[in-house]
Amino acid sequence: MGKFPLADEVLVQMAICRKCKARNKTGTVKCRKCGSPYMRQKRKDKRVKK
Numbered sequence: 563m564g565k566f567p568l569a570d571e572v573l574v575q576m577a578i579c580r581k582c583k584a585r586n587k588t589g590t591v592k593c594r595k596c597g598s599p600y601m602r603q604k605r606k607d608k609r610v611k612k
């Protein structure tokens with residue numbers, strides 16, 4: 563991940579709206595922007611660049 567472990571931790575604690583990709587607080591049921599209930603957690607696992 564990035565240079566700052568704390569920043570990574572905060573970023574990981576976000577929920578992303580599948581519809582409009584707005585960042586929401588973890589545990590939010592609906593997107594604050596579009597009201598969509600389809601949320602996903604940001605990935606915690608490191609993604610290997612290909």
Ligand SMILES: [Zn+2]
Binds near residue numbers: 582593596597
């Ligand atoms: Zn949304």
